[in-house]
Amino acid sequence: MKLYSFFRSSTSHRVRIALNLKGLNYQTHFISLAKNEHHQAEYQALHPQGFLPTLEIDESKLLIQSPAILEWLEQQYPQPALLPNDVLAQAKVRAIAALIACDIHPLNNKRVLEHLRLNLGLNEIQINEWCAKWIHAGFSALEKILEQDSQRTKFCYGSAPTLADVYLIPQVVSAQRFKVDLNIYPKINEIYQHCMTLEAFQKAAPENQADAI
Ligand SMILES: N[C@@H](CCC(=O)N[C@@H](CS)C(=O)NCC(=O)O)C(=O)O
Structure with a gap:
């Protein structure tokens, strides 16, 4: 592949x-x-x-x-499965994935930021404010979802990585790039720290890619 x-x-x-x-x-x-x-x-x-x-x-x-x-x-x-067996649990994992993929990521995409910068005249401070606004909107809701889940351990759902973590970790890295304070999201931060102890996540990190600038 x-x-x-x-x-x-x-x-x-x-x-x-x-x-x-x-x-x-x-x-x-x-x-x-x-x-x-x-x-x-x-x-x-x-x-x-x-x-x-x-x-x-x-x-x-x-x-x-x-x-x-x-x-x-x-x-x-x-x-290894990245979705739980139970269909209700699958819906919970997919909800976290969709929160990130549909409601945060597209608003911070390169073409959107270029339009704000080049056609609508926003400066870099305003661009960062724009990105932070949508990351905070998504992450504050996600933090509540994670708090409500009593079965959760060190991942978004259950005791092993799921698609929810696969979506979350890149969004956390992107939030760091836009200088979003992640200390106000202790659950998200804990999941990030834990996932980053695993080789699969370390190898996938942007800084470990051969094209990293
Ligand atoms: N929904 C698409 C979004 C893909 C996407 O937006 N990728 C970004 C990189 S993270 C991209 O290629 N952006 C190019 C641009 O905005 O010009 C997917 O999940 O694959």
């Missing part, structure tokens, strides 16, 4: 974590968002939206959209 990835792309980061947790071998092909390589026709022939990541299973099979890639990995390589 070949993953088209950029070290700082949180959607690529999600897929790297899942591939590592499942112990799968993959090659990484670097597409630099900083150099706008995702706008080049060659990459857009693979991913019509020009977003990262793309997972190439073989030359004729390309998967796009990280939620679809992660669900495919889960079905194709069920062990």
